[in-house]
Amino acid sequence: MKKIEAIIKPFKLDDVKEGLSSLGVKGLTVSEVKGFGRQRGHKEVYRGAEYQVDFVSKVKIEVVVESDLLSDAVKIILERSRTGQIGDGKIFILPVEDVIRIRTGETGKDAI
Amino acid sequence: MPYSKQRRDPIEDKVITPLLELRQAREKLFSGIREGRGENGFFEKQTSIVDHFFIRSVQESSIGRKLFSARKPFSLIALGGYGRGELCLRSDIDVMVLFPSSLPKEAKMLTEEIILPLWDLGMEVGHCVRSLKDCTRLSLEDFEVFTSLLDARFLCGESPLYLHLRHLIEKKVIPKNAAAFARWLDDRNKVRMETFGDASYLLEPNIKEGIGGLRDYHQILWLSKVFFGLQKPRDLEYSGRLSHSQYASLSDETLFLSRIRNHLHDLSGRKNDRLGFQYQEKIAERFGFEDKESYPAVEQFLGRLHTAMSSIKSLRLSFAASYILRGCDEGSWTHAGKIHDGLRHEGREIGFASVTAILSRPGLLMSLFSHIAECGCRLSMEARRLTTEFHYLANDQYQSDPDNIKSFLEIIKGPYCFSALIQMHETGMLDAFIPEFGRIKDRVQFDAYHIFPVGIHSIHTVKNLKELPNEKNLILLDIMNDVKDHDVLYIAALFHDIGKIGKNHAERGSAIIAAILERWSYDRKKSEDIVFLVRNHLLLVETATRRDLDDEKAVVQCASIVGTVERAKFLYLLTWADSKATGPSAWNSWISNLIQELFLKILHIIEKGELASPDAQARNIAARNFITARSGANLSAEKVSAFFEKMSPRYLLYTRPSLILRHQNMADELDKAKSDGEKMPFRLHAEPDGDIQGCWEVSIIAPDRAGLFSEISGVLALNNINILSASIYTWLDGTAVDIFKVSSPLDSLDPNRTWEKVKLDIKQVFSGRLALDFRLGAKAGGKMLSGHKTPPKPPRVIVENNSSDFFTIIEVFADDRIGLLYLITSTLSSLRLDIRIAKIATKGDQVADVFYVLDLEGQRIEDESRLREIQNALLHRVGSSVQRR
Numbered sequence: 001m002k003k004i005e006a007i008i009k010p011f012k013l014d015d016v017k018e019g020l021s022s023l024g025v026k027g028l029t030v031s032e033v034k035g036f037g038r039q040r041g042h043k044e045v046y047r048g049a050e051y052q053v054d055f056v057s058k059v060k061i062e063v064v065v066e067s068d069l070l071s072d073a074v075k076i077i078l079e080r081s082r083t084g085q086i087g088d089g090k091i092f093i094l095p096v097e098d099v100i101r102i103r104t105g106e107t108g109k110d111a112i
Numbered sequence: 113m114p115y116s117k118q119r120r121d122p123i124e125d126k127v128i129t130p131l132l133e134l135r136q137a138r139e140k141l142f143s144g145i146r147e148g149r150g151e152n153g154f155f156e157k158q159t160s161i162v163d164h165f166f167i168r169s170v171q172e173s174s175i176g177r178k179l180f181s182a183r184k185p186f187s188l189i190a191l192g193g194y195g196r197g198e199l200c201l202r203s204d205i206d207v208m209v210l211f212p213s214s215l216p217k218e219a220k221m222l223t224e225e226i227i228l229p230l231w232d233l234g235m236e237v238g239h240c241v242r243s244l245k246d247c248t249r250l251s252l253e254d255f256e257v258f259t260s261l262l263d264a265r266f267l268c269g270e271s272p273l274y275l276h277l278r279h280l281i282e283k284k285v286i287p288k289n290a291a292a293f294a295r296w297l298d299d300r301n302k303v304r305m306e307t308f309g310d311a312s313y314l315l316e317p318n319i320k321e322g323i324g325g326l327r328d329y330h331q332i333l334w335l336s337k338v339f340f341g342l343q344k345p346r347d348l349e350y351s352g353r354l355s356h357s358q359y360a361s362l363s364d365e366t367l368f369l370s371r372i373r374n375h376l377h378d379l380s381g382r383k384n385d386r387l388g389f390q391y392q393e394k395i396a397e398r399f400g401f402e403d404k405e406s407y408p409a410v411e412q413f414l415g416r417l418h419t420a421m422s423s424i425k426s427l428r429l430s431f432a433a434s435y436i437l438r439g440c441d442e443g444s445w446t447h448a449g450k451i452h453d454g455l456r457h458e459g460r461e462i463g464f465a466s467v468t469a470i471l472s473r474p475g476l477l478m479s480l481f482s483h484i485a486e487c488g489c490r491l492s493m494e495a496r497r498l499t500t501e502f503h504y505l506a507n508d509q510y511q512s513d514p515d516n517i518k519s520f521l522e523i524i525k526g527p528y529c530f531s532a533l534i535q536m537h538e539t540g541m542l543d544a545f546i547p548e549f550g551r552i553k554d555r556v557q558f559d560a561y562h563i564f565p566v567g568i569h570s571i572h573t574v575k576n577l578k579e580l581p582n583e584k585n586l587i588l589l590d591i592m593n594d595v596k597d598h599d600v601l602y603i604a605a606l607f608h609d610i611g612k613i614g615k616n617h618a619e620r621g622s623a624i625i626a627a628i629l630e631r632w633s634y635d636r637k638k639s640e641d642i643v644f645l646v647r648n649h650l651l652l653v654e655t656a657t658r659r660d661l662d663d664e665k666a667v668v669q670c671a672s673i674v675g676t677v678e679r680a681k682f683l684y685l686l687t688w689a690d691s692k693a694t695g696p697s698a699w700n701s702w703i704s705n706l707i708q709e710l711f712l713k714i715l716h717i718i719e720k721g722e723l724a725s726p727d728a729q730a731r732n733i734a735a736r737n738f739i740t741a742r743s744g745a746n747l748s749a750e751k752v753s754a755f756f757e758k759m760s761p762r763y764l765l766y767t768r769p770s771l772i773l774r775h776q777n778m779a780d781e782l783d784k785a786k787s788d789g790e791k792m793p794f795r796l797h798a799e800p801d802g803d804i805q806g807c808w809e810v811s812i813i814a815p816d817r818a819g820l821f822s823e824i825s826g827v828l829a830l831n832n833i834n835i836l837s838a839s840i841y842t843w844l845d846g847t848a849v850d851i852f853k854v855s856s857p858l859d860s861l862d863p864n865r866t867w868e869k870v871k872l873d874i875k876q877v878f879s880g881r882l883a884l885d886f887r888l889g890a891k892a893g894g895k896m897l898s899g900h901k902t903p904p905k906p907p908r909v910i911v912e913n914n915s916s917d918f919f920t921i922i923e924v925f926a927d928d929r930i931g932l933l934y935l936i937t938s939t940l941s942s943l944r945l946d947i948r949i950a951k952i953a954t955k956g957d958q959v960a961d962v963f964y965v966l967d968l969e970g971q972r973i974e975d976e977s978r979l980r981e982i983q984n985a986l987l988h989r990v991g992s993s994v995q996r997r
Contacts, residue, residue: 010706011658032702044712045914046587047594057705085662085970 001096001112002070006061007033007089008081013059019076020063026112028063037090058089064096066109130168131229137161138233142201145378155370159197162205163190167268169226175218184216187269189277191238195263196333198370201377202384205230206238206260210273213243236383247277251285255296258289259330262337282341290338297331297432312422313568315414315556319373320385324421326373328428329366335432353431355497362427365420371399372417387417406614407555415554418565426538430493433461455480456492463495470498474505478519478545481536485526491535503544511545517632520545524602530575533606537567548624552612563695566609572693573605577685587708588688595681600638604645604682605689611646622647644679645686652687656706661713662970664918665844668761670710671717671724680718684711713917720915723761731765738769739776762949763841763849771811775849778813782847786815792878798867801853807836808854808863812874816848818946818968822937824850826884827873829931830891831866838933838952885938888931905958907990911983913972919948919964920973922982926990928959936961939989943982944968 008016013030020028034055044051065073074091082088101111141157166188170176179186191206193199209223219241230237242250251258261281266274304321311322320326336342342351349359375398376384379391387395396413403409450457454469454476462483464470470477477499484490491499510516523532536542543550553567564572580592595601607628611621625646629639651673659666674680687707691699717724740752755776756764767775778795785793794814801807812824821840828835833854840850876882907926915921924936933952940947940963949964967973973982 009660010656011660014658032700034702034705044587044708046590046712046715049586049590051587053705053709055705057702083660083662085660087662 001064001099001109002067003062003064003094003096004070004073004077005092005094006077006081007035007037007058007091008061008077009083009087009089010057010059012081012083013061015080016061016077019080020061020073023069023072023076025063025065025069025073028061031060031062033058033060037087056087064099064112066112130165130172131233133168134161134165134230135233137164142378145201145374151371151374154374155198155200158199158201159194162194162199163267165230166190166207166226170268173222173225175222175225179216179218179222182216184211184218185270185273186211186219186222187271187273188267189274190265190267191260192263195260195265196330197265200370200374202236202382203377204236204238204383207267208239208264209241210247210269210277211241211243212273212276213245215241215243244273244277244280248280248284251281252288255289255293258285258293259334261285262334286338293338294335294432297335301331310425312418312425313564315563316386316388317417317421318386319369319376322421324425325385326366326369328424329362329369332362332428332431354427355501357501358427358497361423365424368416368420369424411556414556415565418556418568419554422538426496430491430496433490433493453479455483457489458492460489461492461495462489463492464498467498470502470505474502474510475513475515475519477503477505477541478516478523481532481541482519482522482526484535485523485529485532488528488531490531491539496535496539499539499541503539503541506541506544511547512631512633514633516545520632521599524574524599524606527578529578529602530571533571533574537571542567546628548610548628549607552610555612562698564693566612569693570606570609573608573686573689574602576689576692577601577605580685580689585704588685591681591685595678595685597638597641600641600645601682601685604642604649604686607642608646608649608686608690618647618650641679641682645682648673648683649686649690652683652707652710653691653703656703656710661706661709662918663844665759665761667710667713667917668717668723671714672729674714674718675724675726677715677718680711680715684708716917723765728761728765735764735767735769735772739773742770742773743776758844758847760841760843760949763843766839767841767851771809771851775811775813778811779843779847782813782815792875794874794878796867796871796874798863800863804853806855810852810854810867810870812850812852814848816842816846816946818944819938819941820848821850821947821950822934822941823877823884824874825937826888826931826934827870827877828852828854829934830873830884830887831870832930833866833870834930835933835952836954838950840947840950842948884934888934891931907987909983909986909990911973911979913974913979916964918972919966920979922963922965922986924959924961924963924986924990926959926961928954928957932959932990933961935989936963936986939985940965940982943985945973945982946970 006016010032017028017030034057036055042053042056044053061077063073070093074093077091098107099109099111100107104111138158138161141154141161145151145154170188187210189195189208189210191208193203194205194207199205207227209219211219223239223241227237227239247257247261251261261277264274264277264281301323304327305323308318308322308325310324311317311319312324314322318325332348333345336348336351336353340351340353342348342353345363346359348354348362349356354362372387372395373385375395376387376391379394380388392414393410396410399413401409401413401416404412451465454465454473456463456465462480464476464480480491480495480499506516523529523536526532533542536545537553540550543553549567549570553565553570555566556562562569577592577598580588583589592598604625607621607625609617609621610624610628611617611619614620622643626639626643629642634642651670655666655670659670661667671680674683684707688699688704691703714724722728736752736756739755740749743752759772764772774797778797782793782795785795792814794812796810796812798808798810801809810828814820825835825838836853836855838850838852840848842848873882877884905927907924909925910923911920913920922940926932937947937950944967945965946968947963947965951962953960965973973979
């Protein structure tokens, strides 16, 4: 099992969500996050005065999938969240030791 | 004490103990509630069942009998809610065993015998054993005890003992407690507010302790007992403390809350007074609310609940304020205070001079509130009642009367606008004056996102704007100071959700507010702004979360809708105030980041005027119509739309419709070529320019890549074609469109031969068979510049980021010559810059070239040293070639 964490542009969320559901991904976690990468923060100018914006608003998706679904899921996220511009985000892939569904106590792939 | 024979069940032949009887009766009563019957008189029935249990238990208690025969009389007394006879399903039951003086040692056994069995039934029973003296002492020390004794009710035992207690409370305790008690309630309400919040507009209100809950009703009862010696709730009306309609509404609303509480206890299986989300739909269904089109039952139910709670809250507030906290006792309840212009000012309160004043001058109903907005005072109890009772006077004519409208606009302007609007809302005057508001005010959205019903939300939106000077956000403050007409903003804020009676509420609302402003004969230009704001109040949030803010086109579209700088600022302020009044998840630094970025980009685009001007919009529409008309049956409306979707804003603005149509056909061919596997495909089209004799217009389209433009301009130079002007655009799907206007020297006999040569050369360059630098260099020795007469001027280069939020802009001014454009663009290309847009113009023998560039990652060039490098490189290349010549 792998956990995919993807930081994407906010307006791409629906596309990515749809794509993942069409793959059969049953659940995902979404959070509104702020941070910076290559895109850095930026300066905004109002009437000559500069206002520094240090962090850029992004959306973080977290989803746990079985290993055989991983490459498809990553591919879908890549396709759906790419604009080709800087600030498109990043995808992290982490190994997952186990999953437990709290209600039933099921573990492993049954609990995903 | 009479001895009653034990009861026996005739069928099962077993003893029916009081406990068994209680259990059976309760089970019957409770199952009725679940099945939707027997709700009438539930509270009385449960009270009488419990009463019956206590009376029988005492009658049948051996210890009780022993106490009576030992001449140690006692009485059993119901306290608190049980005393008032309003037992909900799982309410606590509080009883007291009262002895005249000393407490006999059997007392503890008595309570154990009677009370402990109830615990086995899972009932929460509080009990105490006290003497008369204990009661007086404790109720002087502890107001909780005091209030429970105010509600005391005799159950069984020695009734004179109970009468004695009543006498002591009335004569000894109340006179000493009254003033401190009123203050204590006031403090407690502050604690309630902090702990439970104002339930009259919370999404998961506490039905009992929240502000507006049953506790407010209890307080009215206690106050009337303490200050006016009233006994029953109904006495409030008989004594004239409340009008008939006020009393009727109070008892209806409290009954409604008690019923909800009952179902809540049933559904949660415990004593629970917080109406959580998970119970709301179920209770709405039990109360018979039904889903209507776009108005779910649960939202109707919550709307009804909030009305009930806010009416109880406001009655308690004004009851306490007018009768009690002011320290006004029976004797001094006469009219006092200063009378001015039909209104009576009394300390911090304001009211009407008399009832007749309202009837002769109904406008007072409005000017009352404009005074509140001006000086921040509050309505007196009487004025509150009178407003509620007389707001029917606000008929159609009243609503369009200039004086009343003036009063309303003064309310909007006033520093205490929020307080005035809230009190207008509570008394129903706001709905009476603006009936459109009445239709939406109690609407609730059943989610955790909207924390207020629509009416309160709207008023809070105004409040946020009024209190904006306290904000820390500097941009907001600056913008607020920069907009002139704050009234426009306040009115738009109050009415932005006026269309929330169905789907598409912003559009619907704009029609409603237009009608209201028409009725008011409100200033036309300001009205237009307000209607615009109501219609578009979701624009920024929707665009910021659903569109790519790095996509200039998306921002330009948004900016074209906004239109003016003033409106952009209004919209930003309204969006902020609206979101903040919606709830904590609607406004946070995450969303504010996005919206601020969008707002500033919109602002800069409008300030530049080019792309979002009315003229630009008109051209856009004209082009669309032209293409739809010309393409006729060949192109479906969706295809035309899809095609326009990928056009860049500047391309649409500067390209004439017939040429757009031509490019569209070329793009189709290009797509075909690509799918046929053609390598490095491009399409070229040349035609004589209609305007200038001897000039040609050449369009070349190809998939965009860095260096493309430079290669094409190089080929043109190689063929001795002089570029007069050029525009290059990149469509959003990555297709580059280069449009050149060129002059001769062409093969004047067969111009097409020249174009075939150009096509061939381009193909050669694209496939790497023709080295442009080398060929042009070979030419340069000859006459790369033709016919230059005046002495050369040094070139000028500007590189800057200020004019656009999306591109770095490079401007080059230099003497014209063939090959110059290639020189510049190949320099840009070697600097790893991607030319997205270019405008090449020639004036006399000078060129002015503007390039909109990004780096290969699609970002503007922010690094100062890189910007300087670009400038120096261009100066060197363009300048040295001048020297060399």
